Amino acid sequence: MSSNRLRLADGEQVIGALVPPKITRPVRAPAPLPVLPRLILPADPDVGALVVRMARLDRSGRLSARELLEVLSWQPGSRVDIGVVAGVLVAASASTGRHVVRDRGGLCLPAAVRQMCGLLTGVPVLLAASPSQQVLVVHPVDTLVRLLTEHHSRLAGDDHE
Structure with a gap:
């Protein structure tokens, strides 16, 4: 039998030139996991500290909020991190953020995060x-x-005392 043929069961033969040689690779240490962004909810007691607007998500999960992004000084190309904190979607400025503010003042919100927060297409x-x-x-x-309903209930309760 020639040296480039191997015997198998039932008389089959494997031609050595078609079987790649076994390659041994050095074992590498696993790469460290990236540090996840620490997103926080704003908690400034000053009433004027928050700027509030309404918007709608388009079917691709894009949010057009040019005015608010300008208030935040987030220009097209600005990088942000997006995640979930206490059940709500939070985006924060981050020099190494995985998401980018779009040219027209839009922000694409990841589908998984939208789903976790109950954000639906077309709903304000x-x-x-x-x-x-x-x-x-x-x-x-x-x-x-929900917050307005609770507030109205408290107001109505105060009137009836």
Whole structure:
């Protein structure tokens, strides 16, 4: 038998030239995980610290909020991190952020994050920007409705005492 042929069961033969040689590679240490951004909710007690607007998400998850992005000084090309904090979507300015402000003052919100926060296409969202903290929070409109309902109930309760 020639040296470039190997015997297999049932008389089959493998031609050595067609079988690649076994390659051994050095074992590398795993790469360290990237440090995740620490996103926080704005908590400035000053009432004027938040700039609030309403918007709608388009079917691609883009949010057009040029006016708020200007208040935050986020220009086209500015980098931001986007994540979930306490069930709401938070975007924060970050020099190494994975997301970029678009040319027309838009921000693409990742589908997984939108889904986790209950943000639906075409349904209004409440945007709260904190220029001092460079943070934009996106709330589903249900949050605003719930807060207003609770507030109205408290007001009605005060009138009936």
